[in-house]
Amino acid sequence: MERTHQLELFPNYNVTLLLFRHVKNAAALRKKAMEGSLEGALINPAMIVDPFQILVAANKAVHLQQIDKMKTRTLYAEIIFNLSPNNNISDAFKKFGISDSDTAVLIVLLDSYKTVNLEDIASQVEGQQVSLDELPHLTDTARVKKIYKVTPQEEKISTLLDSVVCRMSTKDVL
Amino acid sequence: GIPAPAVYFVDYVTNSIYLEDIVDSVTVQDHIYSVQRSGNDTSSLQDLAEKMGELLARMHDEDIIHGDLTTANLLLRPPVEKLDLVLIDFGLSFISGLPEDKGVDLYVLEKAFISTHPDTEVMFKALLKSYAATSKKSGPVIKKLDEVRLRGRK
Numbered sequence: 001m002e003r004t005h006q007l008e009l010f011p012n013y014n015v016t017l018l019l020f021r022h023v024k025n026a027a028a029l030r031k032k033a034m035e036g037s038l039e040g041a042l043i044n045p046a047m048i049v050d051p052f053q054i055l056v057a058a059n060k061a062v063h064l065q066q067i068d069k070m071k072t073r074t075l076y077a078e079i080i081f082n083l084s085p086n087n088n089i090s091d092a093f094k095k096f097g098i099s100d101s102d103t104a105v106l107i108v109l110l111d112s113y114k115t116v117n118l119e120d121i122a123s124q125v126e127g128q129q130v131s132l133d134e135l136p137h138l139t140d141t142a143r144v145k146k147i148y149k150v151t152p153q154e155e156k157i158s159t160l161l162d163s164v165v166c167r168m169s170t171k172d173v174l
Numbered sequence: 175g176i177p178a179p180a181v182y183f184v185d186y187v188t189n190s191i192y193l194e195d196i197v198d199s200v201t202v203q204d205h206i207y208s209v210q211r212s213g214n215d216t217s218s219l220q221d222l223a224e225k226m227g228e229l230l231a232r233m234h235d236e237d238i239i240h241g242d243l244t245t246a247n248l249l250l251r252p253p254v255e256k257l258d259l260v261l262i263d264f265g266l267s268f269i270s271g272l273p274e275d276k277g278v279d280l281y282v283l284e285k286a287f288i289s290t291h292p293d294t295e296v297m298f299k300a301l302l303k304s305y306a307a308t309s310k311k312s313g314p315v316i317k318k319l320d321e322v323r324l325r326g327r328k
Contacts (some may be wrong), residue, residue, distance in 0.1 A: 067187055156175065157175055158177070170184055
């Protein structure tokens, strides 16, 4: 049900994605993540077009952590920040992190040398774990286009995923 | 709105850019070679030239100068019949609204065309025609192209 990908550029890192629907305790989960008692990135699945988007964010986060140039304080916070098309950290959390009223949550786990306990994380969610195949149903395409400012011109020649990823990977140059 | 490989990751430490791989693509250069070799000429290459002209017009209208236009820097996504072009290799690119820069951009392509692909003058003519029809600012650019052509003959 969950999906694990190895990062091509950092092969000892594995990214695992878990998707939950009908979640009742988003507020509690968010609190736990902020306190540090839940090791994972809690992401709003409506803003995610494809798991590749998460991989690009995770790849950049790991890279920056290794050269000690993260903009946020933790790897998981950095993943959420990297999803944003701009450089405002709190804005990134508001838009890409989960809010207390959310009923769908995408949890991203990153492990390298120490393995992550999936059951432990999953047991803390009061909701139903579903397959990543359901992610496209949860994507709010209109909102994604608005947040990432994808123009109709662009849509004609590219995929939404490519438009999103380009903005994520080049935001520090612009 | 210009088709080019997506940027996936920029590594400022090693100064590398990780781009999308356009799988099973063929360069326009290789495509022209194979069409000329097989003998199925005119119509498909004319259509290709028109598409190229349109793409370059759109690029120049955004004031993007490629800087190294050759048929090896234009890819065709599979299936080739769709004439789905992708521009690559922006290592020499810059932004400019000057007709002179756009004219030179086209001149570089013309020279590359004629030296790499014999008997393609007609094709390039079709490219320019389509460029002029698509671009809103083509008049001064074509004028400059003519001037640069004259300069080049010295």
